Structures are given as C-alpha cells and as structure tokens.
Amino acid sequence: MHGPINEVIQFIDLSAYAIVFLFLVGFVGGLVSGFIGSGGAFVLTPAMMSLGVPGTVAVASNMCHKFPKALVGAIKRYKYGQVDIKLGLIMGAFAEIGVQVGVMLQKHILDTWGQAGSNLYVSFIFVLVLVIVGSIVMRDAVTTKKSGGNTSGAPLAKRIQKIELWPMLTFKTANLRISMWFLVPVALATGMLAATIAVGGFIGVPGLMYIIGATSIIASATELVIAFVMGLGGTLVWAYYGMVDIPLVLIILGGSLFGVQLGAIGTTYVKEYMIKYVMGTIMLIVAVSRFFAIPKYLNELQITALAADNVAVMTQISFAVMCFALLTGATIILVSLFRARSLERAVA
Amino acid sequence: MAQTSSGKFPIIPAEKHGNAEAVPAPPPQNKTPFILVVTRNGHMAEPVMEYAINVADRLKYAILAVHANTLPFFRDGGERSRLFATAMQESSTLFRHKAGAKDVQVEHIGETGKIGKIVKRLCHTEKRIEFVIIDQGIRMEEVTSQAPVPVFSVIYTRPKAGRMTKNTHYNPINGGETSMSTTSKKRHVKNCFVFGGLTAGLYAAVFTNPEIIMTYLAKGGLYALVPVAVVLAVSYVHGNFTNSFWSALGIEGSKVTAPKRVDIRQDTTDSLGIRKDTRPRAEVRV
Numbered sequence: 070m071h072g073p074i075n076e077v078i079q080f081i082d083l084s085a086y087a088i089v090f091l092f093l094v095g096f097v098g099g100l101v102s103g104f105i106g107s108g109g110a111f112v113l114t115p116a117m118m119s120l121g122v123p124g125t126v127a128v129a130s131n132m133c134h135k136f137p138k139a140l141v142g143a144i145k146r147y148k149y150g151q152v153d154i155k156l157g158l159i160m161g162a163f164a165e166i167g168v169q170v171g172v173m174l175q176k177h178i179l180d181t182w183g184q185a186g187s188n189l190y191v192s193f194i195f196v197l198v199l200v201i202v203g204s205i206v207m208r209d210a211v212t213t214k215k216s217g218g219n220t221s222g223a224p225l226a227k228r229i230q231k232i233e234l235w236p237m238l239t240f241k242t243a244n245l246r247i248s249m250w251f252l253v254p255v256a257l258a259t260g261m262l263a264a265t266i267a268v269g270g271f272i273g274v275p276g277l278m279y280i281i282g283a284t285s286i287i288a289s290a291t292e293l294v295i296a297f298v299m300g301l302g303g304t305l306v307w308a309y310y311g312m313v314d315i316p317l318v319l320i321i322l323g324g325s326l327f328g329v330q331l332g333a334i335g336t337t338y339v340k341e342y343m344i345k346y347v348m349g350t351i352m353l354i355v356a357v358s359r360f361f362a363i364p365k366y367l368n369e370l371q372i373t374a375l376a377a378d379n380v381a382v383m384t385q386i387s388f389a390v391m392c393f394a395l396l397t398g399a400t401i402i403l404v405s406l407f408r409a410r411s412l413e414r415a416v417a
Numbered sequence: 418m419a420q421t422s423s424g425k426f427p428i429i430p431a432e433k434h435g436n437a438e439a440v441p442a443p444p445p446q447n448k449t450p451f452i453l454v455v456t457r458n459g460h461m462a463e464p465v466m467e468y469a470i471n472v473a474d475r476l477k478y479a480i481l482a483v484h485a486n487t488l489p490f491f492r493d494g495g496e497r498s499r500l501f502a503t504a505m506q507e508s509s510t511l512f513r514h515k516a517g518a519k520d521v522q523v524e525h526i527g528e529t530g531k532i533g534k535i536v537k538r539l540c541h542t543e544k545r546i547e548f549v550i551i552d553q554g555i556r557m558e559e560v561t562s563q564a565p566v567p568v569f570s571v572i573y574t575r576p577k578a579g580r581m582t583k584n585t586h587y588n589p590i591n592g593g594e595t596s597m598s599t600t601s602k603k604r605h606v607k608n609c610f611v612f613g614g615l616t617a618g619l620y621a622a623v624f625t626n627p628e629i630i631m632t633y634l635a636k637g638g639l640y641a642l643v644p645v646a647v648v649l650a651v652s653y654v655h656g657n658f659t660n661s662f663w664s665a666l667g668i669e670g671s672k673v674t675a676p677k678r679v680d681i682r683q684d685t686t687d688s689l690g691i692r693k694d695t696r697p698r699a700e701v702r703v
Binding site (some may be wrong): 313318 | 648
C-alpha cells in the first residue's frame with residue numbers, strides 16, 4: 070500500500086446515478102458512524118469499487134472522508150458531553166502506530182501470497198473478529214436490556230482498572246482510572262484492524278467498553294476522536310502519493326455529514342444498550358456477508374474449485390448482505406431516535 | 418443654591434450645619450472625592466440614587482453615576498442599545514433633579530463592557546473614587562475582585578428596575594416545542610442558508626474546475642496538504658450547514674440527557690419576601 074504507484078491513476082467520471090448512490094451510502098454510513106462510533110466507512114470501499122473506482126483510490130478516498138466525518142461527529146458529541154478528549158487522543162496516537170504495523174503486515178502477506186491471498190486474509194480476519202466480538206456485544210446488549218437497562222459496568226474492566234501499573238492515567242469524562250499498559254494494546258489492535266479491514270472501531274469500541282470500562286456512549290463517542298487521528302494520518306500518507314480523489318470524497322462527505330449529525334443526536338435519546346444492539350447487529354450481519362465473499366478468494370488461490378457461476382452469485386450476495394447490514398442498523402437508529410423524541414415531546 | 422456642574426470644591430453651606438468645626442474639613446487635595454454608583458440597567462433604581470445622594474450629602478462627596486451596557490453587541494439591530502441610551506437619559510435627569518435638591522454634584526457617564534473592568538478603569542482615572550455602590554443585577558464578587566475600594570450594595574424591597582426580570586416559570590418560546598440551544602429557529606434557518614450557500618459555492622468551485630483539481634491533487638509530495646485543506650474547509654461549512662439544517666427542522670439532542678447548563682444569573686439577589694425595614698441600607702462585603 071505504501072509502494073511506488075506505477076500505473077496511471079484514473080479518477081473516474083461520475084454519472085448522476087453514481088453521485089446519488091454515493092451520497093446515500095455516505096449518509097447511511099455517517100448515520101451509523103455517528104451512533105456507534107465507527108463502521109460506516111467499510112461499506113464505502115466496496116461501494117466505490119463497484120462503481121469502477123480503482124482499489125487504491127477507493128481506500129485513499131475513504132480515509133480522506135473518514136477523518137472530517139469523525140471530526141464533525143466528535144465535535145457534535147462533545148457538545149453533548151460524551152467525548153473524553155484525553156482518552157481519544159492518547160489512544161489515537163497508539164492506534165496510529167497500530168495502523169503502521171498493520172500496513173506492514175498487509176504488505177508482507179501481499180508479497181508472500183499475492184493479491185488473492187491478501188484478500189483471503191482480510192476476509193478471514195473480518196469474519197473472525199466480527200463473529201467473536203459481535204457475539205459478545207450482542208449478548209451483552211440482550212442481557213443489559215433484560216436487566217432493565219442498567220449498565221453495571223464490565224466486570225473484567227473493573228478488575229483491570231484495579232491493577233496498579235505505572236503510569237496510571239485518570240480520565241474525567243470517561244470517569245475511569247487505568248494503567249496505560251492496558252490502553253496501549255487496545256489502541257494498537259484498533260489501528261491494526263483499521264489497516265486491515267478499514268474499520269478499527271469494531272475492536273476499538275468493544276475494547277473501550279469491556280477492557281477499559283467506559284460506557285457505550287462514551288466509548289462510541291471517544292472512538293470518533295481515535296478515528297479522526299487515524300484518518301488524518303492515513304490521509305496524509307495517501308495524499309502524499311496523490312491518490313485522493315477529491316470530488317469523490319466531497320460527494321460522500323455531502324451525505325455523511327448529514328448522517329453523522331443525526332447519529333450523534335440519536336445517542337442522546339436512546340438507552341445505553343441500544344448502541345450495543347446496533348453494533349452487534351451490524352457486526353453479525355456483516356460477518357455473514359464476508360463469509361459469502363470467501364469462496365471467491367478460495368477459488369482464486371485454487372484451494373477450492375467451485376463453479377464460477379456460483380461464486381459470482383455468492384459475491385453478489387455478499388455485497389447485498391453488507392448493504393442490508395448497514396440499512397438495518399440505520400433503520401434501528403432512526404426508529405429509536407424518532408420514537409424517543411416524540412415520546413419526549415409528548416411528555417414535555 | 419445653584420449647583421455647579423464642574424466645580425472642584427464641594428459646596429459647604431456652613432450656615433446649614435451650624436458649628437463650622439463639626440463639618441468635615443474639605444479634602445486636602447484639590448480633588449473632590451467621588452462615590453461611584455454603578456448600574457447595568459437603563460434606569461437606575463431610585464433607592465440606590467437616594468442612598469447615594471444621602472451619603473454624598475453627609476460626606477460632602479460628589480457622585481459619578483455610571484450606566485454600564487453589558488450587552489453592547491446584542492443582536493437586535495441596536496434596539497437594546499438605543500433603549501438603554503434613552504432610559505439612561507431619563508434616569509440621569511431624575512438623578513440630577515434629586516441630587517440638586519440636596520446640592521450634591523453628580524456626573525453621568527455611559528460605559529460598555531464588563532462591569533468589573535469598567536469599575537477598575539474608572540477607579541484609576543484622575544477622579545478620586547472613595548467607594549462604589551452597585552445596583553441590583555450586578556454580581557458583588559465581580560466588582561469586589563476588580564475594585565481597589567470598598568463596594569456596597571443596597572438592599573431594597575422594591576421590584577427590580579430595568580429589563581432584567583427573572584423568569585420564574587417556564588415560558589415556551591416556540592409554542593411548547595422545546596429547543597436545547599438558545600438560538601431561535603429563525604437563526605438556524607438563516608445559518609442554513611448562509612452555510613448552505615457557502616457549501617454549494619465550494620462544491621461548485623471544485624466540480625467546475627476538475628482540471629485544476631486533478632493537477633494539484635495528483636502531484637503528491639507537499640501538495641498532500643491541499644486535499645486535506647480543501648476537505649477541512651468543506652467540512653467546516655458543510656458541517657455547520659448540516660447542523661443548522663437539523664436544528665432548523667427541530668431535530669436536536671434530547672433535553673433529558675442534556676448536561677446541566679450553568680445559569681449565569683444565579684447570583685442576582687431576589688427581592689425579600691419578608692416585610693422588613695424598607696429604608697435603603699448598605700450591605701458591606703469585604
């Protein structure tokens with residue numbers, strides 16, 4: 070990803086359909102992002118590629134759109150008192166290191182096993198992380214809702230917070246005190262995952278919730294700061310190589326800035342466990358989507374020999390399921406937002 | 418007796434007070450000591466005026482009355498400032514009339530800005546300010562922290578003067594529709610158009626000049642900052658546009674979970690409920 074760019078980069082011509090499509094995808098992505106702290110970006114890269122954008126340009130433009138969206142979301146949620154800036158910046162710095170490590174790892178796999186191998190690796194990680202972490206989050210959401218919506222805080226995190234390892238850091242907004250040695254691995258993992266599947270938040274937010282012990286609202290809000298730092302760093306690298314397609318970025322931003330504000334507003338209306346619900350739902354459905362994408366790479370590596378037609382269908386299903394995941398998440402967010410809002414206004 | 422408007426020496430009608438020795442000697446310097454009376458309202462409260470005049474009369478001081486406009490940039494097209502100036506004229510006339518009855522010299526000035534800073538500045542001018550009297554609606558702590566002389570406030574049971582009445586009941590401005598921010602819907606709609614226009618302009622600039630954009634962006638190297646700068650600029654205007662867009666539609670954060678807003682006017686003293694001695698009294702706080 071960081072090597073010299075030899076081929077001529079064609080920035081695509083955008084048709085009206087493409088513009089509207091990207092705007093809408095941006096909006097939904099922003100909505101989800103503003104609500105659960107991340108997760109909107111990863112559908113954009115495949116969406117762009119399906120329109121014919123070269124892979125590297127898609128990734129670069131995605132990154133370039135991610136950091137301003139995260140910034141706007143973070144500012145809005147900061148106004149609601151949900152962002153712990155200190156926590157976000159410290160973790161952002163380490164996440165950036167994690168991104169570099171992840172990129173080097175990707176490059177190594179690319180050199181060793183080629184493009185198909187790299188794609189297989191990516192999809193494999195996708196499924197693994199999403200299934201495991203998604204299930205944890207989902208189970209937590211269900212149990213929290215059953216117990217009446219009271220979050221008592223993750224027991225593991227409480228134990229970890231008690232361990233006194235210098236340096237100990239205190240975070241006022243997040244209301245916790247923890248050793249830096251526990252922040253670093255979570256941040257590094259966030260960065261590495263971001264470099265691999267373009268969504269660090271799927272480890273970042275659960276990590277913040279279950280290992281570090283922040284509430285889901287603060288975790289998702291602080292993750293936006295981390296996403297901003299990572300996005301900015303990544304964009305500078307990509308822009309250095311001249312890979313960013315500004316018109317493309319602006320179209321996506323056009324939609325996503327609308328969505329991220331709405332998502333942020335939504336978090337003020339819903340109970341804590343809703344964020345976990347949406348996150349878990351999206352993660353599990355996307356895991357299914359990626360599962361359907363795997364046969365294509367298995368075939369390319371000639372590990373399997375499935376019929377080409379079947380593989381093509383499965384790849385289509387994969388993309389459709391991914392869109393479905395985002396739409397489901399967005400619907401849940403919008404419904405909860407407007408329901409809670411009309412309730413509040415009826416009472417007021 | 419005629420009242421001098423700019424005399425430096427206090428008028429001491431010795432006949433009025435009988436024994437000349439009982440009268441406090443005129444101040445050794447040429448300067449007349451002043452009492453600084455400060456109000457942030459257009460109309461100064463009459464008990465404050467009367468108290469100041471009484472004390473000034475006894476001590477043979479002069480009065481410097483200051484009407485401080487603490488909201489000079491209030492966005493209503495200058496209406497508030499105009500009303501303030503008019504009220505100040507009326508108040509000054511009344512004050513002068515009252516002071517004239519006791520031969521107390523009074524000067525009026527209008528000031529703008531923070532009360533503390535005004536008091537501090539005035540106390541360091543050529544006028545010799547002996548102490549300060551503040552009207553209701555001014556925070557004692559703000560003035561005492563800035564004033565080099567003692568500060569007194571006057572407690573009286575009359576209703577507060579001026580426009581600073583405290584709303585004791587919830588008064589929905591938007592007909593029952595609660596809004597979190599203090600900006601009105603009109604402001605949001607206006608922002609919508611302003612930022613929407615700026616956003617549209619920026620987008621148009623980028624899309625109608627694809628050649629320029631491409632040459633700059635594909636250059637790489639130090640030009641890496643160009644896309645970042647462009648994107649940040651767009652995010653600023655578009656972010657504000659989308660923000661005002663949702664707010665104009667009334668879709669804002671929940672009031673229930675909103676962090677408590679600090680009420681700036683917490684320290685204003687309310688009129689006393691119990692019926693007490695209603696003569697104006699000074700309250701000393703050091």
